[in-house]
Amino acid sequence: MTAHAQPDAALLLAAIGLPFAAAVLVPALYRLVGERVAYVGAAVAAGSLALVFSQFDATGSVVVDWIPAYGIALRLYVDGLSLLVALLASGVGVLVFTYCGGYMHGKDAQPRFYASLLAFMGSMLGLVFAADLIALFVFWELTSLTSFSLIGHYSTSEDAVYAARKSMLITVAGGLFLLAGLIALYSVSGDALGARTFDLVAMLEEGEAMRAALRDRGLFLPVLGLVGVGAAAKSAQVPLHVWLPDAMEAPTPVSAFLHSATMVKAGVYLFGRMRPLLRSPEWEASLLALGLTTMTVGALLAVAADDVKALLAYSTASHLGLITAGFGFQSKLGAETGAFHVLNHAVFKAALFLVAGIVAHEAGSQLLSELGGLRRDLPLTAGVAGLAAVSMAGLPPLNGFHSKELLFEAAYEFAAHDGGLAWAVPVVAVGASAFTVLYSYRFLTLFLGERRAPHLDDRAALEHDGDDDGDERGADDGHGHGHSGGHGHADGISRPPLPMLVGPVVLAVAAVVVGLRPGLATGGVVGRAFEAAQFAPGATPGEGFSVAFPTELKPAVVMSAVTVGVGAAMVPVERRVRDAVRAVLARDPATADFYYDGAVDGLADLSGAVVARVQTGRLRTYATWILGGFAVLALAGHAAADPDLALELGDGVTVATVLVSLLAVLSAAAVVRAASHVAGVLVLSVVGLMIAVFYILAAAPDLALTQLLVETLLLVLFLLVIKRLPPFYGEIDRLRAARDGVLSLLVGAAVFVTVLASTAPTPDPFLRRRLLELAGFGGEEPVGFVTELGGGANVVNVVLVDFRATDTLGEISVVAMVAISVVTLLRMRDVGGAVFPADVAPSGDGTAPDGGRAEGEGDDATDGPESHDGGVDG
Amino acid sequence: MSDEADRPGATETDAPGDVPTAGETEGEGDGEGAAAASTATRERRETEAQRAYVTTGDTTVIVRTAARIVSPIVLLLAVSLTIRGHNLPGGGFIGGVLTAIAVVLLYVVFGVDYVRDRLVPRAERWNPSMAMVSGGLALALAAGLVPVLVGSSFLEQGFYIAPEPLPGPFFHDFEVASALAFDVGIYLVVVGGLLTVVREVGSE
Known part of the structure; x- marks a missing residue:
């Protein structure tokens, strides 16, 4: 681990790219191998795991060019922290894909499911290795997108749709905060590093200078806040935790993967990553407040939850709070806490989620109030759950104990050092941990006490629910023969198939091993992750850290004892604690959901109100808003930019141009006075023709041609x-005429000022010569195949198709989009909710003989609202 | 149904080839008639005859004859403007707009459906204007990507001027610019885009 081999760019890219490539191939593979595509996914995850593992000894960054013109690179950085999270993502990925092979049996839309899951894994790997601010942000948002698709997997369920949208809104909004923070970092990097860069590693190396530069600009607190909000939204910190419990609508393996081991870890990963850069008293204060609040609130909510998955979700929020608090401490102990708990939490929480999935799958419920005493039906599952829950509670000798001890030590040191109010930190940490003990016990009541389960009570449920699945699985797939249809079957609870047991068992074993031999982790990847979060790159001592079971009475041991004691004391009065928390939650303003729903509903109402005013279906209204908006924005922009205006007349003014312009003005006036459409349009085209003539006089034949053709087309x-x-x-009333008059004056003013402003900087005469030279004229005649020059005498066209061809590509893409939009809007407007009453006309329904056209329906929708008629000559 | 009466005899005598497509034109008219009837309460409702003006080409012989002569010339001019654009005023945008004008002129004079049936083989199977949009976009993209494949940068253009003297019918400068492919892409997108919009909005 002291090795400093350089990472291999190709292998890293392969590790990230493999899941994406597999995601693309999944639909085709699904046709070939059916549901066994889950094991293909597991193989892909294993491949990525192996590739990541091949970089285990490496430290440092490799750069792959991405957009060199903007200094954006796919900079991949390997250190302990990225390795830790990448190994978790791919390693837990293997287990989760295997588990899916049993769990997703017979479920709908599996290709989409596996494609999203693979793409998510790729994004997660990309995120942890990305050391370029832009690449980091792109992968960050990719995890939000893929998780949206996964949470909303059961897309016919209202709850799933609500949950997916909620997580999307919160995490993507958080992502925007992060983006703003990253851009601020970029802009400051010029002061600290000499040149602006997106290179995060360079910033981490010069953490001190970056902090100083940020403070100079007054940007330190804003950046801390922006990055903090982004990371907090992703890692479900209070009060942004609301999306996490709802996200449990996702299939259970997704919950186990995204909402325990990976996606939520992206947030705390970012805290760890940014720690060397932003570590300061402000960082400590804000992260401790955030983390400890989340830890406490999450633990209380978990105690009150009835749904097993909700309990685990709140518990996840609580443990992420612990990690956040750990990374918050400025001391070494803090970084040790954070790094170690990232691993420990992923191990026991993924196991618990998978256990919850087994219980829901086999017992037909995931409500604690309906389940109990399942230890005899699911003995192995119960064993795994026991180990994982004990680890979650932070009891020795399991892995959760060590990281919690570290937190207590860090908290005690912090309090002893700062004194006074700082003593609140260890007290809160102990309190929250006591509730952790309590809800860990509640989770175990699934397996303890009196035997209860819906499948036991209700024989009818046997006929067509979870057990059916069990039979088919045994018969069709050949997986888990030995387990399904075991002795529990007669009672309605069959044992889970083998693929579903592999993951939990492996994770439980890992929890025990890390618990008994913490040195395996702390001397290895966790130790390096701690160093990455503690020191600047390159300055790491490479020794990791060590923890051991306490042999003497330290403060942290006392705190642990108090935690367990208080937690155990609460067990008999558990029901009362739960009721108390629920009583508080019964009041709307006490829940974060109340504010979220209020905000979303409020925005929807506001949007509805605006649409009703702006989108009236009348062309006149649209024109008013669009033109008014354009004019006001353009004028405001000019006022803000305060450009030079071309107030003197240029050289090109001749008698001819003045006459032509006068004619144009006269015709424009005549348009207003025209009595009929025919007269109006004809006079209007006189205006256009005069402008074309003006272009010819100004030696712009291409413009003139275009102007003439557009006039003709109109x-x-x-x-x-x-x-x-x-x-x-018809006659229009005075008020409306006055409004239109004001509007035209505004538009005229905006265009006038724009012309003055844009023609003020007379181009260098050299520019014209240079363009001609580039076009290949004026110099020697080139012979043979030449790419440096444009090779055309028409500079306008050469600029369009060569010098600025990318712009042109963008423009024709817009033309294509307009065409597609028009087709879509006009043909599909009867599909889905009709907006205008006129559209409710029955389209087709037998009266329209299919005239041999596939889209016959679209043409039936002839009677659009009047705006469509008017739209033609707009 | 009701549309049948409005179908002008002139169209049939003037364009005998129209007969096989009559069924389809009727079909479209039918649907429109039904939809119109269902919104009979609307104030500004056109008579069937007015609607037929756009769809079946109820125009005078003079206009039809003129359009027949003018539109091929316009189309030829459009193509020449596109090709010469690199060295003289013109180019894909301008050529595309001019082509669209020629076709829209035919739409106005002969009716949208008539033009499609006569000019487009197996018109019921595909949508030529959308095909032009996507094909043009693909061509322009390809013009950008081919240079990347041969190691140049995206959309880098080149040209070839043959050394003189030239064999065969060529004389003086003979230039082939790779930008022409990109220009043709622009041309196709513009033509397809404009015609799509006109057709869709026009059939409203």
């Missing part, structure tokens, strides 16, 4: 609709 289009318009204009 005229021809007008012919298409002329019969459908009333022959003469």
Whole structure:
């Protein structure tokens, strides 16, 4: 582990890219191998795990160019922290995919499920290795996107849709905060590092200088806040934790994977990653407050929960709070706590989620109030649950004990050092941990006490629910023959199939091994993760740290004893504690959901109100808002930028141009006075023609051609609709005329100022010569195949297709999008909710003989609202 | 149904080839008639005859004859503008708009469905304007990606000027610019895009 081999870029890229490539292939594979695609997923995860493992001895960064013009690279950085989370993501991934092979049997939309899960794993790996701010952000958002798809997997369930949207809104909004923070870091890096860079490693190396530069600019607290909000949203810190319990709508393996081992870890990973950069008293204060609050609130909510998965979700929030608090401490002990608990929590929590999935799958319920005493039906599962729950409670000799001891030590040192109010920190830590003991006990009541389960009470449920699955699985798949249909079957509870047991058992064994031999972890990857979170890159001593079972009476041991004592004392009065918490939660303003739902509903109402005013279905209203918006924004922009205006007349002014312009102005006035559409359109095209003539006089033949053609096209289009318009204009009332007048003045002013501002900087005469040279003229005639030059005499066109061809590509993409949008809007507007009453016309329904056209339906929708008629000549 | 009466005899005599497609034109008219009837309460409702103006081409012989002569010339001009764009005023955008004008002129004079049935083989199977949009976009993208494949940067263009003297019918400068492929892509997208919009909105 002291090795400093350079990481291999190709292998790292393969580790990240493999899951993405597999995600693309999953739909095809699913056709070939069916549900066994789960094991393909497990193999892919194992491949990534092996590739990550191959980099185990490496430290440092490798750079793969991405957008060199902007200094953005796919910079991959390998250190303990990234290795730890990457190993967790791919390692737990293997177990979860294997588990899916049993759990997802017979479920819908499996290709999408596995593709999303694989893509998620790839994003997670990309995220932890990314050391470029932009790449980091891209992978960060990718995890949100894929998790959206996974949480909303049961897309017909209202709850799942609500949960998916909630997690999306919260984590993506958090991501935007993070983006703002990263951009601030980028802008400051110029002061500290000499040149602006997106390179996170360089920033971490110069943490001191970066902090100083941030403080100079007054950006330290904003950056801390922005990055903190982003990470807190992802790792479900109070009060942004609300999405996590709802996310339990996802299939259980997803909960085990995303919401224990990986995605939520992305948030705390970021805290660990940024720690060397932002570590300061402010960092300590804010993260301790955040982490300890989350720890306590999460633990209380977990105690009150009835749904097993909800209990685990709140417990996850609570433990993430512990990690956050750990990374919050400035001391070494803090980094040790955070790094170690990342591993420990992933191990026991993934195991517990998988156990919960087995219970729900086999017993037909996941409510604590309906379940109990399952130890005889699911003995192995019960054993795993026992070990994992004891670890969660932080009892020796399991792994959870060590990291909790570290937290207590760190808290005690902090309090002893700072004194006074700082004593609240260890007290709160002990209190929250006591509740942890309590809800760990509650989880175990699944297996303890009187034997209860819906499948036992209700024989009818046997016929068509979970047990059916059990039989089919035994018959079809050949997996888990030895387990399904065991002795429990007669009672309605069959044992889980083998694939579903592998994961929990492996994780429980890991919990025991790390508990008994913590040195395996702390001297290895966890130790390196601690160093990554504690020291700047390159400055690590490479020794890790060590923990052991306490042999003397230290303060932390006393705190642990108090924790267990208080927790155990609460067990008999558990029901009262639970009722008390529930009584508080019964009041709306006490729940974060109340604010979330209020905000979302409020935004929806606001949006509805705005739409009702802006989108009236009348062309006039649209034009008013669009033109008014354009004019106001443009004028405001000019006012803010305060550009030079071209107030003198240029050289090009001749008698001819003045005459042509005058004619254009006169025609424009005539348009307003025109009595009929025909006259109006004809006079309007005079304006256009005059402008074309003006272009010709100004030696711009391409512009003139375009102007003429557009005029012609408009005229021809007008012919298409002329019969459908009333022959003469009606009278409009004065108020409306006045409003339109003001609007046209505004638009005119905006265009006028824009022209003045944009023509003020006269281009260097050299520019013209340079363009001609680049086009290949004016110099020597080139012969043969040349790419440096444009090779055309029409500079306008050469600019369009060569010098600025990417812009042109963008423009034609917009044209294509417009065409697609028009088709979509006009043809599909009867699909789904109709907005306008006129659209409710029955389309087709037998009266329209299919004229040989597949899209015959679309054409039936002829009677759109009037705006569509008007839209033609717009 | 009701549309049948409005189908002008002139179309049939003037364009005998129209007969096989009559069924389809009727079909479309039918649907429209049904939809219109269901919203009979609307104030500004066109008569069937007015609607037929757009769909079946109820226009005078003069206009039809003129359009027949003018549109091929316009189309030819459009193609030439596109090709010469690199060295003289023109280019994909301009050529595309001009082509669209020529086709829209035909739409106005002969009706949208008639033009599609006569000009597009197996028109019921595909949507030529959308095909032009996607094909053009693909061509433009390919024009960008091919240079990448040969080690140049995205959308880097090149040109070849043959050394003189040239064999065969060529004389003086003979230049082939790779930008032409990109320009043709632009042309296709513009034509397809404009015609899609006109057709969709026009059939409303």
